[in-house]
Amino acid sequence: MPALKVLITGYEAAPFFKRGGLGDVLGSLPKALRDIGVDARVIIPYYEDIEKKSARFRINKIGEYSIVFGSDIEHIGVYGGPHVYFLSNRKYLSSINTRGRNKKIDQFAFFDLAVVEFSHFILEKKKWYPRLIHCNDWHTGFIPLLIEQRIPTLLTIHNLNYQGWGSSKVLDLLHVKDEAVKELKRGVPVTEVNVLGEGILHATRVSTVSPSYAKEITSDYDGDPIHLYLKRREKEGKDHGVMGIVNGIDYETWNPKYDANSWEKAKKKNKKLLLKSMGLADRPTFCFIGRMAGQKGLDILIKAIDKILQGKNAANFILLGSGVPSIEKMVNKTANKYKDNVRVELSYNEEFAHKLYAGSDFIIIPSRYEPCGLIQMIAMRYGTIPIAAKTGGLKDTISHAKNGFLFKKGSASGLVEGVKIALMICQSHSLYEKMVKSALQTDFSWNKSAKLYKELYLDIIKE
Numbered sequence: 001m002p003a004l005k006v007l008i009t010g011y012e013a014a015p016f017f018k019r020g021g022l023g024d025v026l027g028s029l030p031k032a033l034r035d036i037g038v039d040a041r042v043i044i045p046y047y048e049d050i051e052k053k054s055a056r057f058r059i060n061k062i063g064e065y066s067i068v069f070g071s072d073i074e075h076i077g078v079y080g081g082p083h084v085y086f087l088s089n090r091k092y093l094s095s096i097n098t099r100g101r102n103k104k105i106d107q108f109a110f111f112d113l114a115v116v117e118f119s120h121f122i123l124e125k126k127k128w129y130p131r132l133i134h135c136n137d138w139h140t141g142f143i144p145l146l147i148e149q150r151i152p153t154l155l156t157i158h159n160l161n162y163q164g165w166g167s168s169k170v171l172d173l174l175h176v177k178d179e180a181v182k183e184l185k186r187g188v189p190v191t192e193v194n195v196l197g198e199g200i201l202h203a204t205r206v207s208t209v210s211p212s213y214a215k216e217i218t219s220d221y222d223g224d225p226i227h228l229y230l231k232r233r234e235k236e237g238k239d240h241g242v243m244g245i246v247n248g249i250d251y252e253t254w255n256p257k258y259d260a261n262s263w264e265k266a267k268k269k270n271k272k273l274l275l276k277s278m279g280l281a282d283r284p285t286f287c288f289i290g291r292m293a294g295q296k297g298l299d300i301l302i303k304a305i306d307k308i309l310q311g312k313n314a315a316n317f318i319l320l321g322s323g324v325p326s327i328e329k330m331v332n333k334t335a336n337k338y339k340d341n342v343r344v345e346l347s348y349n350e351e352f353a354h355k356l357y358a359g360s361d362f363i364i365i366p367s368r369y370e371p372c373g374l375i376q377m378i379a380m381r382y383g384t385i386p387i388a389a390k391t392g393g394l395k396d397t398i399s400h401a402k403n404g405f406l407f408k409k410g411s412a413s414g415l416v417e418g419v420k421i422a423l424m425i426c427q428s429h430s431l432y433e434k435m436v437k438s439a440l441q442t443d444f445s446w447n448k449s450a451k452l453y454k455e456l457y458l459d460i461i462k463e
């Protein structure tokens with residue numbers, strides 16, 4: 001049987017360009033799919049940042065074609081590395097930092113149209129034709145509408161909070177009539193379109209990145225309209241609901257080179273080096289790694305650190321990440337207040353992240369919501385025990401008191417309790433050892449989830 005051909009698309013894909021978890025997923029899921037016989041290829045914009053590294057990534061030009069966007073004919077250059085395609089256009093596709101929400105909507109409307117046309121280009125050029133297009137997040141939300149069921153689509157939601165709202169003028173650029181669009185919010189001065197909403201309404205199937213997040217977003221998601229979209233899908237006979245498939249992590253990228261039998265010496269050494277480089281004393285060490293954004297619950301962590309460290313010297317906290325300036329300021333203030341115990345690195349530094357995963361005892365994940373979360377899985381791969389909010393994918397991947405701890409989401413006192421229990425565990429070598437081993441033995445590779453995606457793809461193309 002010929003391999004199932006799937007084109008996977010989104011805003012980012014590691015190692016070419018990565019801003020967040022989506023980049024990790026688009027970097028590692030296709031590989032895992034290819035290992036089980038799916039001909040999975042990825043397509044993303046050819047950002048200037050990628051172009052600069054084209055020699056390193058062995059990216060070559062494959063060809064070009066044109067699309068009509070508004071009243072302009074725009075040229076698209078097609079570039080490729082093994083199993084990856086990049087679409088290039090100076091005006092629309094080179095920037096990773098497009099300012100202004102309507103400009104961003106235009107950029108990805110342009111990309112989505114270019115992906116749809118790419119399916120013709122690649123058939124002619126390489127005799128390759130996708131049986132299914134796997135779209136990810138709002139950036140690719142126009143594809144299901146534009147492709148008009150010619151190719152079935154799966155839309156995976158990695159974060160419902162980013163939906164891509166913008167002026168409906170973009171529809172003129174796409175030559176799409178208002179009637180074809182289902183999620184229009186009419187208003188003054190502008191009528192708006194919701195790109196993710198369109199994707200949800202038009203995709204053949206919708207999924208998300210964990211069963212618990214699927215439940216959360218389809219039940220009561222703070223008044224978000226997604227369940228209305230889903231109800232409308234049901235009315236149209238698309239009654240499959242939202243499937244939740246937990247992400248895996250790339251075991252090659254995240255490889256501590258120790259396991260449940262050999263962790264102890266290596267981890268001790270890693271911790272020693274980490275603490276020395278940070279100028280911290282030898283104490284139980286907790287880290288935070290992530291974007292400094294509201295979702296990630298840093299205010300909860302800061303409150304908890306305050307409670308734990310007041311008058312005591314019980315623990316170290318090392319925080320890595322960057323983001324919202326007011327959150328960065330709050331974090332810095334705490335570091336200045338607890339000079340002996342708290343360190344902050346305000347950047348996105350993958351090398352340092354590896355050191356933190358490897359050298360910390362615990363990782364704190366106080367997210368207000370978390371569609372899947374990758375850091376708890378990466379941490380456990382390094383034998384670092386997560387203390388995480390009980391929400392979304394965190395709930396689905398952490399077994400409380402076995403390979404980590406879960407506390408009530410949004411609760412600083414819950415987190416304080418979790419840290420206190422962790423400190424107690426540190427007093428008992430056998431308890432600590434049991435938890436570390438259990439974390440190291442949990443399988444977070446893509447093996448299981450890639451199979452689930454393959455089954456879902458096959459199911460979709462059968463429809």
Ligand code: NHF
Pocket residue numbers: 020021022025158159209247370371372373374393
């Ligand atoms: O893991 C990749 C990531 C998720 O929880 C994460 C998130 C964004 O918020 O699926 O996407």
